[in-house]
Amino acid sequence: MRLGKGLVAAVLAGSAGVTAAQAPAAATPATSPTPATSIAATPATPATSPTPAAAAADRPVNERTGTVTLITGDKVVVTAAGHRVEPGPGRQASYASQRRDGHLYVYPSDARPLVAQGVLDERLFDVTQLLEWEYGDAQRGDIPLITQSAQGDVPALRSARQTRRMSALGMAAVQVPKANAAETWKSLASGARTLSAGRTKLWLDGRRPFTLDRSVKQIGATEAWKQGFTGKGVTVAVLDSGYDPDHPDLKDVVTQSRNFSEEPDIRDNLGHGTHVASIVAGAGEKYRGVAPDAKIALGKVGGVRGPADSAILAGMEWAALEVKAKVVNLSIGAPDTPELDPLEQAVATLSERTGVLFVIAAGNDGLPGTVNSPGSADAALTVGAVDRDDRMAPFSSAGPRSGDHAIKPDLTAPGVEITAAAAAGTADGPYVAHSGTSMAAPHVAGAAAILAQRHPDWSGQRLKAALIGSAAPQEGATPYQEGAGRVDLVRTLAQQVTAATPNVWAAFPWDGTGERVVTKDITYANAGDTPVTLDLGEDSEVLELGAQSLVVPAKGEASVKLTIRGEGRAPGDYPGVVTARSGDTVIRTLAGAYVEPESYNLTVKTVDPEGNPPDVRVSGEAYDKTGDRRLLAFDGQGKATVRLPKGEWNLYVDLWGGYAAFGHRSVTIDSADRELTFDVREAKKVEFTVDEPTAERDRLIAFTLANGAWNTAWISFGQSRGYYVFPVRQPGLRYMSTTVWHKKDAKPSPYRYDLVDYEVGGIPDDPTYRARTRELVKVSAAYRAPGGAAKARTSVGPQFPGAPWTDVWISSSPETDLPATMTHYRTPGFAWTTQIETGTHTVAGHSEVLGRRPVAEVWNDAVTGPAFGTPAGDRDGDRLRFTADGLLTAGRAGLNGGDSTTTGKLALTRGAEALAEADLAGCVPMEPEKCLLKARLPAEAATYTLTASAQRPSALSTKVEAAWTFRSERTDKARPLPLTAVRYLPEGLDDHNRAKPGSTTVIPVSLQRNPGAPAARATSITVETSFDDGASWRPVRLVRSGSGWTARVANPAAPGFVSLRAKVTDAAGDQVTQTITRAYAIG
Structure with missing residues (x-):
């Protein structure tokens, strides 16, 4: 069971022509101050002392810039000072933006419910990742996807080109031209909870980074060679960055190869695949691989840019179904999530169908809970890294597994300073030393090949069980760090007894009864000619064996009951090991439990203005003071149920359709299930007015809430039936609403009103703001042309007290011919940031709090040249x-x-x-x-x-x-x-x-x-x-x-x-x- 987890993010919502931005830091004064003869792309000093805006709370300083077209056809433009959203052709939607773990996510309102339902890959809206993978509009003209169908026959996707079909997995890789993305999305996402045409899931075709001297002896391979076990007759598939066909250590070792990557041939331009392959079965005199007589089928799934998911999937199918490899090495990984991703599914499907063993690197993130996918798959043999003294490598990813907290990795192998073959052009000589779980995994793949030679009739899962069961534990390491221990090939070959199931785990959800008990069998198989009596023991307080000894008959099996008890235990993780001993024989079985904290169901209902279930898009989330967040997956009746641990929680809900409604509530989860209703009939309409008779309100409107570490801004447009908020009094909750007014039918408008309504302590009962021009600050702005005719886009946004990173560009004007002038009327008392984009050049003025005195600004004025805003x-x-x-x-x-x-x-x-x-x-x-x-x-x-x-x-x-x-x-x-x-x-x-x-x-x-x-x-x-x-x-x-x-x-x-x-x-x-x-x- 994989238990879901909530989002860990604050929310920032945007709309058409909207950018969320961090104001740049205030300038450091010059040694000789510049005379104030003009205001060069920065507001003039107001009457009050300027207060530079706080730094963005979660915005990375090296965020990439560029334009990305989403699968919905909408564009996200990330500039040096922030981002904005441009709706795709014919699109009517609002947009929510989140910053989480240093990444910017932008969710259109008709996509977010599908993400919450688990049918749409969240990475499709990870703008930061899309730019880092060079999926931006400047790098490619299509969106790479992986589609899946429950029937296995993947239907064609409108306007998309199929590039690869993985029939055994019911998946296909497709590319959607960005120019047709809006049309494709319309045909794909006709409902709020499911995809069309029988598709069960749509993923981004993302990328995953590629994660021999003493080490071979360290795991006992040299002793195995003395016994005649060298991997002879066994084929190991290595799916990696290719190999150097001219390297003498691999010349007669690689007997099959295929290129699945975007690069033109099998050659290794990165050096990773050559190194990994030679660790498995290199035939060098000085640096021999673990299984020197095994043969390698080399599938190149990626190169310098890293492998795409679809290439890895195709390589997995090839290795398991066409090559019929006994073992497949994958020194590849990416962060895991509680949901099953396509690579995890492929490991499960192909392992069961063909009996192949996937040996996969755990990852190099080093911290608890960072085991990578697809090493997180149940059927994978997941490998961490130790050094030459069998101490845990500090970079080796540790458990628990995301979701159900199960024990991963399964075992460890040497992965620090491993010397092996180097591909030509990637190192100074024919050999090079590398560190990583990428180097540890092929040690285990080679060990599995040797064991497969010893037992050619064993399935991949039995090979896995034998390798885990015979591993050597290291002092001071926990099961979440090392699994069962470092692979010990000498013991693996010597032992006749194996545990059929090497990992027994239970996850106990809170049910209020305290009856958290499960009993499972551990079955031992004896391949020897004499019976074996095993002495049994466990090392965790939640484990209880049904017997202290067990006789396993010759050529037979015997089982013992293992009871896992979560009753009376505090919430948390309880990893352990069951040990079976008989003389020199030691079999270790990973076992334990996760006990969920006291939790209850919260049901959230929504009601439309007529008292019926809403026929609009509904989305929302729950969050607590620790930053834990859970998406709300609403059904067709506008109802969502989410499981929450006991404590104080806040709920955010928005409805978007012909009207827009936005609400926030706090709720205490204590001793029973709860229900909460957001009834639009109880919401209040948001109204802004100005005293300029020629002005009309822009279609943009934004609402921002801030409560401690949580901030959200929600922006919508074009709602014919109005905008509504749900009044609530809540200490510490800050409410801000913003809007823009300009001269009716004037393009461009000679003036613009940028208005903010702000309240502390909740959402007001009367969300009405009446602006008087004489009470606003007048900003006279001149936008110069940089030496000739040019067009520019100007964005303006306020910064809010207590919500420093919600710098929302409340209006991003259409491209305007330069030069131009405009008079701005702005609500005083706020820091305002302005950004101007002229072609490829972007400048943002630092933010200052405006008083009531008039201000003059000049933008794009000469001379552009060197300056130091921060230490250079x-x-x-x-x-x-x-x-x-x-x-x-x-x-x-x-x-x-x-x-x-x-x-x-x-x-x-x-x-x-x-x-x-x-x-x-x-x-x-x-x-x-x-x-x-x-x-x-x-x-x-x-x-x-x-x-x-x-x-x-x-x-x-x-x-x-x-x-x-x-x-x-x-x-x-x-x-x-x-x-x-x-x-x-x-x-x-x-x-x-x-x-x-x-x-x-x-x-x-x-x-x-x-x-x-x-x-x-x-x-x-x-x-x-x-x-x-x-x-x-x-x-x-x-x-x-x-x-x-x-x-x-x-x-x-x-x-x-x-x-x-x-x-x-x-x-x-x-x-x-x-x-x-x-x-x-x-x-």
């Missing part, structure tokens, strides 16, 4: 790190900006010696790994030069270069590098960032220090201009002005561009030379 680089001991994500910062320093089309490089040198280099392709602030240079430096003091060069296909700042020269030596802790950036804010440019031909442009010049670096006074500064893109330069006179300088540039009479080059030397002797090609235009 440091030295920690002998390690140097530098991140170039501030090279393309528009206007005032401290903004969050970047361009996805950036190319260029970073380089670090010491004199003529090149120390490190990094590529800047696609460098944007929210993907710092694309902007990062790392180097290890000698301890002594030396002079270094760090150069950065970035290019982009833009009208202005087409190329930005900087070269910093500085002294550095070993540090006692991380210390910021002594770097300086030169900032410019030209005055008098027009709204295309152009100066008039023949005019003089006044340019305030300031210096900004890398935050945290010691201050250093500038001893010299020069600025030069070029009117021919850097072919020639001429100096510009600088005049001291406050803490900065002023330059006056005489612009040519002909249209063109002005480039700027500056050189600064400070009192410490550090220097910077900075060049910006086409800093502003003349025209």
